[in-house]
Amino acid sequence: MxxxxxxxxxxxxxxxxxxxxxxxxxxxxxxxxxxxxxxxxxxxxxxxxxxxxxxxxxxxxxxxxxxxxxxxxxxxxxxxxxxxxxxxxxxxxxxxxxxxxxxxxxxxxxxxxxxxxxxxxxxxxxxxxxxxxxxxxxxxxxxxxxxxxxxxxxxxxxxxxxxxxxxxxxxxxxxxxxxxxxxxxxxxxxxxxxxxxxxxxxxxxxxxxxxxxxxxxxxxxxxxxxxxxxxxxxxxxxxxxxxxxSKEFKEAYINARKEDIVIIDSPVGMPGRAVLTPFVKKVAKGKLPVKKCFNCLERCNPNEIPYCITKALIEAVKGNIDEGLVFCGDNTHRxxxxxxxxxxxxxxxx
The missing domain is CATH 3.20.20.70 (Aldolase class I)
Incomplete structure (x- = not known):
């Protein structure tokens, strides 16, 4: 084939x-x-x-x-x-x-x-x-x-x-x-x-x-x-x-083990697959206040969402992995x- x-x-x-x-x-x-x-x-x-x-x-x-x-x-x-x-x-x-x-x-x-x-x-x-x-x-x-x-x-x-x-x-x-x-x-x-x-x-x-x-x-x-x-x-x-x-984002992929790939809740209203970063651990413990709205999602109330997904994703792409959300597929550990x-x-x- x-x-x-x-x-x-x-x-x-x-x-x-x-x-x-x-x-x-x-x-x-x-x-x-x-x-x-x-x-x-x-x-x-x-x-x-x-x-x-x-x-x-x-x-x-x-x-x-x-x-x-x-x-x-x-x-x-x-x-x-x-x-x-x-x-x-x-x-x-x-x-x-x-x-x-x-x-x-x-x-x-x-x-x-x-x-x-x-x-x-x-x-x-x-x-x-x-x-x-x-x-x-x-x-x-x-x-x-x-x-x-x-x-x-x-x-x-x-x-x-x-x-x-x-x-x-x-x-x-x-x-x-x-x-x-x-x-x-x-x-x-x-x-x-x-x-x-x-x-x-x-x-x-x-x-x-x-x-x-x-x-x-x-x-x-x-x-x-x-x-x-x-x-x-x-x-x-x-x-x-x-x-x-960023280099740090790529390294988060390379360093991820199978157990580091988890399912999270996203403000989009859907589950998502991501690397278990310190940020993800922090979110699991409770809501993070949204200080600024970036107008990214149609149905998003900053007062109700668990965290600002824009801020989390921007932090990650810039290389601040500890404060960032790193989405990934389930083969990332390979x-x-x-x-x-x-x-x-x-x-x-x-």
Missing amino acids: NMKPLIIGDLKVRIPIIQGGMGVGISRWRLAGSVAKEGGIGIISTAQIGYDEPDFEKDPIKANLKAIKKHIDLARSIADGGIVGVNIMVATKQYESYIKAACMAGADVIISGAGLPIKLPDLVKGYNTKIAPIVSSLRAASIILKMWDKKYKRCADFIVVEGPRAGGHLGFTKEQLAGDLSDFDTSIKDIKNYIKVFEEKYQRKIPVIVAGGIYDRNDIKHALSLGADGVQISSRFVVTNECDA LNKITTVKEIFEELVF
Whole structure:
């Protein structure tokens, strides 16, 4: 079984590997552009993407919207004609503005999760940007595809099916995460079978991308054997020279043991997988007062949330791990050295 190019409408992806969007500041222009150059799809996370812009403290949303174009342009400058996209969380405050900014900046694809991206087809009208929802179950896939079909006469250009072994925010309950994770294989097959009706209706293939727990060639081969058309990989790209995170952030990955990878509660309202940092231990003991709101989440009351996720993620990406939140996938403990994007592709492609 050899890896075949991934065809998404009029886009031809030479290597069917998507680098997952990781915020805050983990996957920006340098990482995304480098992945695109190697023949995969490089994804920039728009989550507080402008955290290091001069005007971020004063007007975070304005800084982020400006940074979206900046990072897409910079990624393209090193991508050698490769495919560059963005990941935009549905939970983002002014979600519509972020989508428009990405389209205007010429993003090839938009991947959207952390909620149901029901309005996404309407927001990309007039642009050639390809769109994909992130789903974790057949139910979520059916809701989105039926709604897009009924309301916009549109289907997804591809679908990212994210499993329980992924990093960051997870579309599963804590109970599900504590149970048998092998059921995910069945979900992939069910979704693949379910979308056939939409493929027939719209006379086009809807590629399925499997995400979560993809580490080596065997994982890729397993996903392809289930009918997947490609994979999304995130954690492995963190420990590369090209990753936009700090040296300390990368070292937190390399030093993490299996028992250091835990499930936490996120202010987004979903469980998340992260490294057990001193910050995570502190949060487990009680709520941390929010001193400043960065307007990152649509449904967020600073007086009710357990901590400010923006502050925690910015501290981490800057290298202050003791006060930071370090999201990661469940294979992170297997990482033991800094490598390069090129070396990862050379290892994984077959």
